[in-house]
Amino acid sequence: MKKAVAVLLAGLLIVSGCNTNNDQSQQQGGNNQQQGGTAQQQGTRTKQQGQAKTNQQGGKSQQQGAKTQQAQKRAKNREQRVQIASKSATSIAQLQGVQRAHVLVTNRNAYVACVLQPDQAGLSPALENQIANQVRAVDPSIERVYVSTNPEFVARVNRYVTDVQEGRPITGFGKEFRTMIQRVFPMSR
Structure with a gap:
């Protein structure tokens, strides 16, 4: 009976040890996924920052274009003023x-x-x-x-x-x- 309990305990240890291994690898895989997700999030953030920067630069370009148009309009008005x-x-x-x-x-x-x-x-x-x-x-x-x-x-x-x-x-x-x-x-x- 002692032998049966010992075999049963040994089996449980092996199964629980494998299960722990599975949990760890799942956790590590999860961590890898989280890290991958973090990398994706960082990539998305970088992309969004790049787009925001481009939009800001585009906004500056639009503002400069508007200023140029206003200056041209003022010059034209001066020329047309009688x-x-x-x-x-x-x-x-x-x-x-x-x-x-x-x-x-x-x-x-x-x-x-x-x-x-x-x-x-x-x-x-x-x-x-x-x-x-x-x-x-x-x-x-x-x-x-x-x-x-x-x-x-x-x-x-x-x-x-x-x-x-x-x-x-x-x-x-x-x-x-x-x-x-x-x-x-x-x-x-």
Whole structure:
């Protein structure tokens, strides 16, 4: 009987020893899976961090693109803004041969609508240069000066100046002005 108990105990020890081995290998396999899972999680985190970094860089790139677009829009608005240059007009009207003038400025360009005195034969190159010099003397930032005695151009510019001086709305004048400039001064743009 002692022998039977001893054999039974020995069998139990062997079975429980193998079972413990199985538990340990399962635990180790589980640990390996957990470690693998951790590696996967780390890989996922690294991927997510990379994507986040890319998104941040993309966001910066988008912000820079938006800033560039805004700067271009501001530059375009400055170019399209039409201002009346009264001092230049007064200075031009004092020239011999000129009855009156209006000057509109966009960016660094000046457009002069000029009415000559009745005894003046026409706009000579010399008078045109004097007008350009007067405009640049008043505003040195002006690079190009375009002068016209075209009656339609003179009438439209005169109407624009009058409307502004009387406080009337000038909606749509910018587009009309650009079209008029392209027609009257085809070499200007």
